[in-house]
Each structure stands twice: as structure tokens, then as C-alpha cells.
Amino acid sequence: MEPQRQEYKGHSIELRASEGREEEVRARGGREELRATEGREEELELLIDNQPVRYGQLPDGRYALEEYAYDWQENLTDLARRFIDYREKAEQIRREDESGGRE
């Protein structure tokens, strides 16, 4: 597919076709993991600000990011936007906690 690119709150989100995913799975988990990944859709590569963002597709087809794993969405770009929002808010909260001295 042609790469899809959009801007969101000053960040770039890009989706492009990915290669070599099956080889990666073979290297990581072998036969048992391949059984668990049978029938998956063609993988896309997700980049935010040109940095790859690792994700997976759940058995019901929804996506989850490895670093933001419990917000399951059907649309990968929507999920990327939510991750950007989360990341910024989390940074803000951590800064406030540090300045406030909370654990």
C-alpha cells in the first residue's frame, strides 16, 4: 500500500507496508507463536515522528501498542493519536509529581 501520513498536534503519524514480520515471529517464538498468529492481516509499520512504534493485533482484530497496551482500537491511526495524547499528559503529570515531590 501507499504510505499514509498525517499531522496531529505537531506530531507526524505514518503508516506504511511492512516486510519481514513472519521472519521476526519465527525468530522470537517458533512454532507455538506461529500457531497463535495464523490468519493475521498483512502487517503495517506505524511511525510517530519517524520513529517506529511497535504494536500487535488482538484476536478480535483490534490493535494494541506495546507501550500503550490497554486501549484497544480498530483503527491504527486513531490509536496513534490517543497514544500521543497519553504520552503528553503522562509527561506533564510526571513533571508535576517531581516538582511536588510525590512518589
Add this chain to the structure above:
Amino acid sequence: MGRVRKNYKGMSDVQKKNFVSALYVLKNKGVVDNFAQIHAKWFTLGIHRTSHFLPWHREMLYRFELELQKVDSSVSIPYWDSTADNSPSSPLWDKNFLGQFNTDWNLGRAFGAAPGSHLPTLQQVQNNHQRPTYNTFWYGTDQQGLDGLEVSIHNPPHQWVGGVMATDYSPLDPAFYLHHCWIDMLWASWQGSHGGPQNFVASPSTWRNWGLYDPLLEWSDRTPANVINYHRDLGYRYDIVDHAMWAGDVLYPSDYQFSPSGKYMLMFKNGILGFQTSDQKLLWQSTQATTTGNRCILESDGNLAIYDDTNNKKVWESNTHNAPPQFGLQMEQHWEVKFGIYGPSGEPLKPPWSRPPPNTG
């Protein structure tokens, strides 16, 4: 076996300290990281969004709890009820409990950072509990369009805590174990009121329709059938789900057990077993004098006994023996006191230990 998993709020300071100490030992041995790695490896491959979601995590917690108990045999995993305990200023996150791990283990928690972040409500949990089948319980969408347990109750606390807890390596945060213990308790509670442990069906056929006898990912010699009867096969119980003591069950100091209505409770404290109302009015106790007992067990022949493990001495016993199969200690029936050890049809053991509770044993 026979550990009680209870709300962390019911833990004594010593129990909290022991739990925290055991976690640090497991972290130093690489066990915490190893469990997190296993969880991340299978995250999207069938341990979520399939019928194995609940049994897989039950097996994981059981294995982790065994590791904790290798360090300290008195430790069991407590649970965090996030419907009631829903503030970053809760004692859960105190520096002497889970709070210390945020900096020590670099967890990067950020409470409430996720978009629309919220914790589940008691109403959600109660509505979910009413769902009639396993599938509708864990994943199904109801008439109001609300998801089942996994999405609507399990996911939000992960997101609400944030940081590592919101990633596929979430078991690096000890909060994972307290949260999943609560999720497991909700399943246990549902099992108890919906046809017992056998109420289990495979995922919907359009998904991975793994069933009762299909192997669990990572632990392929185990299936949901090995874990659904958690009390019998895994040897633990929950303070507010399992309302009786069964053969082999053990109470350690400060352990308690509520009756089904919550009106009465069994408490093991200072070496004394006490039966009391939930507002602390003592109805019976095992002995008047302070003893050194530190383990109360319902033995397989029906004898309820308190041991002092420092010298392996029995300091008190009910002297009830020759129990039939399926006997148990009961606290009430039809909302009234019925305290004693009974057989499966409600018959008292011989000699009976089921009279109206005496003042002393």
C-alpha cells in the same frame, strides 16, 4: 495449601512488609522480569480477547504466588478493588507499600493520564456479575452497548495507573498482581453464583475458539480445566467469595473470613480463633488465654487445630474427627448463626462441634 487472598486493606503492617520484601527478592532473582516478559510475548496472541484471558492470568498469578511463597510461605497475593480504592492518595500507593516501587523500579506511573481515563464503578461490576454465561461475562456487549469484564473492568485500571502498568510489560509493576487478583476474584465470585466452576465455554467461533482442554500459551501442559476450580486445584480462596473453611484451609495471623451475609466473621489473631459479628462483638473464641499459635488449620479428618509452628506444638483443637467427604466449617445459614463443622448435608460432626457457640473452646 489453603491460602486466603484478601483485600490489601485487610493486611496487617507485618503482612504488607512481608509481601513487599518477597517482591524485592523476586525482582533481584529476575523472576518479576521473567513473568513480565512472558506476558509481553503472548499479549496479542491469545491471552487477551479469547476465552483463555481469565484462566491464563489465573495460572500466571498462581505461578507467581508460588514463587512468592518460596521466599516467604506466609505470603499470598492481595487484591486491589479499584471501584472502592480509586485515588492516587489511597494507602495502596503509600511509600511503605506500592508507592516505593515507582522510583525503585522506574515504573513511570502517571495516574489518570490516558484519554478518558477512569476506574470501573461498583455499578459496572454488579451489572457484569449478573451476566448469565461465561462469554457474556468476560467479553460480551450488553443491550446498552457496554463491554464485558475484560474491556470495561480489566483495562481501565491498567490505563489509569499509566507508565509500565499501561504497557504489555505491565507485570513489572506489582500493581499488576493486585489488580489481576481482583479480576480473578470477580471471576471466582461469578463462578460461585453461575453454575460453579464448570461454567466455561470456548471463545466465539470467529475468534480463536480455544476451549476448556486447549493448552494455555507458554504453559502447554496446562489447560483452563486445570485452573477453573481454583480452590480445589490451586489451593487458595478469597476472603469475600469463599464463605467457609474447607479441609486443608489455613488461617495465618490477622487472616479473616466473612460469612455469606457479611454479618459474621472468623478472625485468627494473637493465636486465638475468634467468631464475631462484623462490628467486632465477640461470640466465641478458641481460648481465653493468649497463646503462641501461629497457624490455624482445618485438618482432613475434620479437626480444627491451632499450631505453634515454632515448636510444632498443637495449642488448641476442636476434637472433631472422622469427618465425611465435603465437610466444612460454616458460620451461618439463612442469615442466622450456624457456627460449627458440618458434613455435606448440614449434619454436625461427631462429637458435635456445632452447638450454639460456647464462650470458650
